[in-house]
Amino acid sequence: MRSPDRVGLWRVLVAKEMRELMASRSYWLLLLVVGALVGHAFMTATAAYAEASGAGGGASALSQGLNPLTGIVVPTLGAYDLAATLLFPFVVIRLVAAERETGALILMLQAPVRFRELMAAKGVALAIGWLVAGVPGLIALVWWSGMRGHVHAPELGAVVLGHLLRGVMTIGVASAAAALSASAASAAIVALTVTLGAWALDYAAAARGGALETIAQYTPEAALRQFEQGELRASTVLVMLLLGIGGLAIAAQWLRVGRQRVERRWGVLVVVVIVAIASFASSRVHISYDLSEDRRNSFSRVDDAALGAIKSPLHITVYLAGEDPRLADLQRGVFAKLRRRLPEVEITYAAKGRSGLFERAGDHYGEVWYQLGERRAMSRSATEEIVLETVYQIAGVAAPTTRDDAAYPGYPLVATPQYVSVVFLVLWPLALAGCWWATRRRLIGAVV
């Protein structure tokens, strides 16, 4: 016998995991459902976009408001968020848990590779599987482009990257759940519990500030929202990757059943601590790029230049409740941009209630205080220009007199794609059925 080299072994392992993925009915179901969801979302989005662009002889909305990122790309690819939350975890769990349940794990534990390499091969196969699931989304976007719909490649790239990383996170979380749970059914419950927990964290962290708000930035939904706004934050990319790889590492530690349970527990704990520390360090990386064409995540260029002169930390105290729409406007329209531009922004949410309906006069409700060093100023406005004026005032920086950024032109398009439902609801399932049949022939052989 001759020893296969490392590359050869890796090829054997990844090919094995790909075959297992192809043999999984849950994966084919995922592909089928994703096609239908993307098709429906694309139809709905293009119809709404055409309507807003003045289809049917109606009045067109302001052209500046017609943005393909918000109108087409995000809703069409939104199907993948749903798939990553409710379908993909089961595909991952099946691939990780099945070997333990059938006893194949004992054979794999004796394979001439390290166990972490086995898990890495599973991760690679699942990532390829997630990429393949992106085909319906690709078809929709090519279709949109073929209709002369506008596409801004950098912002599209950000959204696509967001969904890819969302898939990586799902691989990590579901792998860990599959490894730590006694059965696939339990793992599914754990994975869904994590999803519900992330939603709850998203809700609870709103208008809380501090560590809770920082952590909540990295829940799958919140992280994806950043990409959907065309923003590429290094910290978010790193944390999503860390969570994905960390989940696989946890699975690799726990499934090494030849080691004592206490030893495996310590292994898992070490991975958790390393991921936590690395994630914390990553969250301190303040590198971000606004890839949106309309610069929705940035102030005007002159304001960005003026704010560059401010080096000290900006403290903001907000007397607005979490459910107050003014707070949402401030967070999205001003605070997020300030955080991108200034070296340090610390926000304190000082309102007592959650709704803001029962605040008393002495509670300063509605006030937003800005402080740089010893200088403080208060503003009640959620408008970008007024907030900036307040910040310039306490910073002693001259406010720019003109903002000469070209206005976003907007890309209205009165066009409705024909036969979308035929492609996504008939041809896509037929293509899948053909592929399934072909792979079954290959998997089971010509005799079937």
Place this chain on the structure above:
Amino acid sequence: MTHNAPVPGGHALPVDHRAGGELLSARGLSRRFGHLWALRDATFTVRTGEILGLIGPNGSGKSTLFQCLAGTMPTNAGVVEQDGSALGAEDRKRVLYFMPDGIRPWPDQTVSWMLGFVRGLWGATADQYDEVMRSLGVERLRYSAMGSLSKGEHKRVLLAAALLTPQPILMLDEPFDGLDLRQTRETMEVLRRHAAKGRTLFLSIHQLGDAAKICDRFVMLSDGRVVGEGTLDELKTAAALASATPASLEEVFLALT
């Protein structure tokens, strides 16, 4: 004669290939599940080129012993040694291979793929592959799904996979379980041929008649303890049965357990 065993995935370990020389030893292997000791202070040796039988009543700890030896289950105490050096789980992967009983791996894949995968993993040659397929009669199952095989067919496919691995010691848990009389005899012949080529076989066998037919020596387990080790004659002596008496393995087994 000592030379390096052809072991994929890492450096080869020195193996003593003198027939009958000590190849591996287990000292004080113990495994506890809660308050129950499944294995207690199990000590024995495995010799080069022999067919060693692990026999014992149901629940005596045979499968647990194999798993502990293979490093797929942790032990509470004890060591596995080669040439006086303790072997960790990773080292053991290079010295022995364990095929468990009762597993149903990769039910959606074909027999051909499963054996091809094992071959690709361990680097078996095409000749070895063909020989194993032919000798165990699994060629006609080539395109069948693993999950669709009968118990006997499944057992033969797993045996074929095990025979494609290169480790000096092969541990098979109940290799004849599910096989009919003819298949059992044919499989014994295949295993004997394999052992004659220098590979050491360690077989856990529930049927004492089968064990007596194929094994050179025995390790006898009862209630998690090794109650005897040796050839049939040595065991008879240990059981204090007069050597003039034509005692069978069953009688020795009953006397010792």
